[in-house]
Amino acid sequence: MSKLALFGGPKAIGDGQQLKSSWNQKSMEEGLCEYTGAKYAKCVSSGTAALASGLFAAGVGPGDEVLTVAYTWVATSGAILRNNAVPIFADIDPQTFTMDVEDARRKITPQTKAILPVDFYGHPAPIPELMALAEEHGIVVIEDACQAATAEINGVKLGSIAHLTAFSWSGKPIYAPEGGGAYLTNDRELFERGLLAGQHPTVIQGLATDPEVVKHASMGGTGDRMSPVGATAAIQQLLDADARTNARIRNCEYLTEKLADIPGITPPYVRSGYKHAYHYYTCLWAPDEYGVSRDRFCQALNAEGVYAIAYVMDANYRFAPESEPIQAGGPLHLRTMFQERNLYGKGCPFLCPHVKNPPVYREGDLPVSEEMARREFCLSQPDLSPPCDENDMQLVVDAIAKIIDNIDELKE
Ligand SMILES: Cc1ncc(COP(=O)(O)O)c(C=O)c1O
Known part of the structure; x- marks a missing residue:
């Protein structure tokens, strides 16, 4: 009888063997590493969980500032607030809808712990420039690529x-x-610390090597697991993700x-050098050109059968025929929660005693x-x-041309 593995003997389920129950998740994570070139990947329950894990991994907590954008989906700032930090x-840059590096530079303070740019609509944020900026200040870049899997910068996924x-x-x-969702990194320390935010202690003990991380596994995570069924489907998507993105680009x-x-x-x-994943195809409307508002134009477009939305203003809902807007939208700094600054009922995290300079939005x-x-x-x-395909795109073009031909009828 061989010695127990507990006391240094060979493992009963040895190298190269595994129970099939762990295959699906593992293959998605391994597939992601292979697909992107990242060293480590952890599948989690959502993009929001991936962001919260990343911020936790970076040590973001009470009193810290995280530099991000207001031109995004609410989950970006939600992940910051969940770590008790302030956004x-x-x-943004008006052409790419992503973080303006010079404005980011102006807003860094000694309290800035991380930069959280968003690859909005699928166009990557200027990550190389932001990495250089972060390096100058000894802080980290946690990238919200939730809308941009498959996108690239200079040929790198x-x-x-x-x-x-x-x-x-x-x-x-x-x-x-x-x-x-998933978080990906080349940094073993970030990978392991990120597990603490969302993973069950047994998952952490199985993956983490850092005794500090293992010790804190008792924190208990929030159960942010990706379902194995979802992972099985996602791995299929991964196999032809580039083909679908390339067809969308065309x-x-x-x-x-x-x-x-x-x-x-x-x-x-x-x-130039950037590959857009086109989660959305976003145009700018010039209201003064015809004296017709963007909202009126969108109404006309929807009536013609083209689903068009004003994503940031309407939180994705106003123009969906069957639903109402969930709240007055717009860039996050104008929303009620940021105006009131009282998320947890005691002013926290915006006005908590750890915050040196409470932000005003x-x-x-x-x-x-x-x-x-x-x-x-x-x-x-x-x-x-x-x-x-092109035929469908031509239908969209024809619908827009029809509206422009009749634009005088839309004047309010
Ligand atoms: C920019 C952005 N960040 C984060 C998220 C959060 O992703 P999830 O819905 O998977 O939590 C989304 C989802 O739409 C998003 O668009």
């Missing part, structure tokens, strides 16, 4: 460029029917070519974000992806 908002990258699988370029390029000469509409811009603080929110309109991933 400080940098403005997102997932291994920032210190840690968060993905979401809920209706995104890589899709899992039950949602889910459709979007067709749209851009056809829309480029229509006065009042600015199609999306793609920065005012209209006019982020002029580009505020203007873009008034002008943007977006077509969404399902309508841009296979099986939709």
Whole structure:
């Protein structure tokens, strides 16, 4: 009889063997590492959980500032608040809808613990420049790539460029029917510390080597596991993710070519060397060109059968025919929660005693974000992806042309 593994003997389930129960999750994580070039990946229950894990891994906590954007989905700042830290908002670049590096530089303080840029609509944020900025200040970049799996910068897939990258699988370029997400990193310490935020102690003990992390496994995580069924479906998506994104890019390029000469509409811009995942195809509307508001134009477009939304202003809902907006939208700094600054009922985390300079969120603080929110309109991933092809894109172009031909009827 061989010696017990507990006392240094060979393991009964040895190297290269595993119970099949662990296969699905493992293969998605291994697949992600292979696909992106990242060293470590952890599948979790959502993109939000991936962001919260990343921020926890970076040691973000009470009194810390995290530099991010207000031009995003609520989960970005939600993950910061869940770690009891305060979001400080940098403005965006009007062409890519992603963090303006110079504004970020102006807003860094000794309290800034991390930079959290968003690859909004699928266009990567300027991660190399932000990594350089973070390095100057000895802080980390946690990238919200929830809308941008499959995107690239200079031929490198997102997932291994920032210190840690968060993905979401809920209706995104890589899709899992039950949602889910993952965080990816090349940094073993971040990988292990991230487990503490969401993972069950047994998962942590199975993966972590750092005694400090193992010791804190008793914290108990929040059970942010990705379902094995979802992981099985997601691995299938991963296999042809590039083919679907590339087909979507071709459709979007067709749209851009056809829309480029229509006065009042600015199609999306793609920065040189950047690969856009086109989770959304976002144009700018110029209300003054025809004296017609963006909302009126979107109403007309929806009536023609083209699903178009003002994502940031309407939290994704106003123009969906069957539902109402969940709240007055717009860039996050203008929303009620940031105006009131009283999330936990005692002013925390915004006004808690650990916060050196409590942030004030005012209209006019982020002029580009505020203007873009008034002008943007977006077509969404399902309508841009296979099986939709050039013929479908032409239907969209025809619908827009029809509205422009009849634009005088829309004047209010
Ligand atoms: C920019 C951004 N960040 C984070 C998330 C959160 O992802 P999940 O819905 O999987 O929690 C989303 C989801 O839509 C998102 O769009």
